[in-house]
Amino acid sequence: MTNLKFKEYLNTKYQLVSDNIKSTSKNKASWLEYTGYAEHRKYVSLNPGNHKVVRFLTIDCDHPNYDEFPGSFPKPLCTVIDRDSHRHHHVFELKTPVLTDINAKWKPKRLLATVERGFIYQLGGDTKFTNTLSKNPWNKEAWSTIWYPDFKPLELKECLTWYEEEKIKKSANDNEEFAVSGHGRHVDLFDYVRHLAYRNYFGAWNSDDSIVYSTAYQFNATFYEPLPDCDVRSTCKSIIKFMNERYTGSNSEPYARKTPTVSDKLEILKSAIRDVQSQGELYNATHLAEMTGFPRQTVSRLLKKI
Template sequence: MIKNANPFDLFQKNFVFEEQKTKKTDLDDALNIFRSSISDVCLLWKSKVALAGEKPVMLHKDDADFSKFAYMKMASDFKIGVLVIDIDRRIADSIEVMIYSTPNAPTPNLIIKNQANGHVQLVYCLKNWLCIDVKNSKGNYSKKAHIFYKALKQHLNTIFGGDDCYHNYIAKNPFCTQWDVVGMRSSPYEMYELARISELQVRNTTFIERLQKKTTDQVTAEDLNLLTVLAGRRNTVLFHTVRKHAYGLYKKNARDWTNAQFERVIHDLACELNTSKCHPPLPKAEVSATCRSIIKFCYEKLGKYEKFTQSELSELASKCGKKGGKAKGKKYAQQRAEARKLAKRGKKATDIAKLTGLSLRDGSVNLNNSYK
């Protein structure tokens, strides 16, 4: 049989065998990476019908029955280590071609295919766990990282035509034999690596823009009890709210900001509060006048100290302290002792002030508290 076989057929069979062997190795490597990216204990469902009403089964990922369940929750209550793109259209036969032909499409670790309807799920394993516990009960939640994860997922949905409404963490179980699973990558991704490959455009905001948004959010949070400020209180509420934040902002950032930047932040904050809180809103001229008053105070009263360094301010405070207080009070110890004697003799406060050279105000205070 072998002697009569066509050499080309033998070569083709050997090539197919090697290709299948390579695919099996790639799949095993990708599944190992996936296994390390999920929680030790997972919630599992046997079918899509079970997802609707049945309670999930909780199993360890190394359990022998783990592969009998078609669906799983890929995140715990606190963290997630994968990013899943759900494509709800018939693309199972051409998804590999789409990935290779799209320049900014990162290669997924796993492709999970449902041959019944042609839908697929792309699984990207992350090198580092992402905390999704917004309550921050364990103290390791990063809002910026969570926002970055969501932005990255939305961007990949745009590239592949994924389902934007897929927000939960329940996906197909790649260990289940019900699905056709293809392993494409055996190493996990950093999120910034996915962003670079997919050409995610991150908008760079200036420090002032971020601080302005943060300040406005804080003011809004503090004034939630005042849904609207009616006529008669609008100027007062606007002035004191903006003033409170303007003083702190000026003290923190006077050395780094230009006057124009500071004025723009204060003016934008006042305009937003006026629009969102005041009913009806104040005229723009009144808002501008309020801002000018606050800014003028910052420049004149607070600004004169900004030109001094910390050592110069300490020296200035020392000089101010020498003008009065206990050091200066020792010079009048003899006059005050004489004033006490006069008070015991029944002299009036005006006479004591004239005889001792003390001021009438100081003399009267000493008389009321010490001399009698």
């Protein structure tokens, strides 16, 4: 595996990099750099900094036992080791990359977060690592790297066996908290806020979006490494959009919901058209898609029925 070429293997134009995130004499700094120049940086985002796609999962271990794996645990692509302390990063490659954008499906994101927590527990990893910048496996001056020739890209579903929920809960109780970081932050924020929104929708939450935002920001502040404000806002917008367009719960059935029927969509589209016409403006499918949140192709198809 040592003949893997940095630029060809990562196959992206830019990488998020840094040289001094552990420095005590300099401010922490990271920046985007052409992949051809990023090869010699100490730290690099193996998942491109400007794309929310996870192809590599990094587990940060602050102990020296870099060559210890439990039982038949899957081998990583590589292990990057600090020569002095033997602290290390295990880098796993996913067979199917996971899109983590707010508009992506939540089931793969939950699966990724679950596997990440299981791996952290099994390998004694740092629960506060955000999985953004990894020790650069190709930087031979800064680190020692073990490449595993028998590694295989991970199929996330097959890795669920390493997630032991009860043991992780017990670990959390013993250590006050099993800190949520990495990819689990997005999932936990989304689930926490949306379930509160479902339960309280027929109270104040259905008329005051600010409650959704304030709740999300308060919960985000409990993370060791809070999510950026833009991610919190995107999560809130996704929840509010769902509540306004698709939620049909009641006080007795707070989690009931439905997919809008064609007639529902037609009414929403007609209402949007009336709003545009009342302002004396022209409209097209693209404009109406932005107003309703429906895909442009759906709007074009519905316009033929009006």
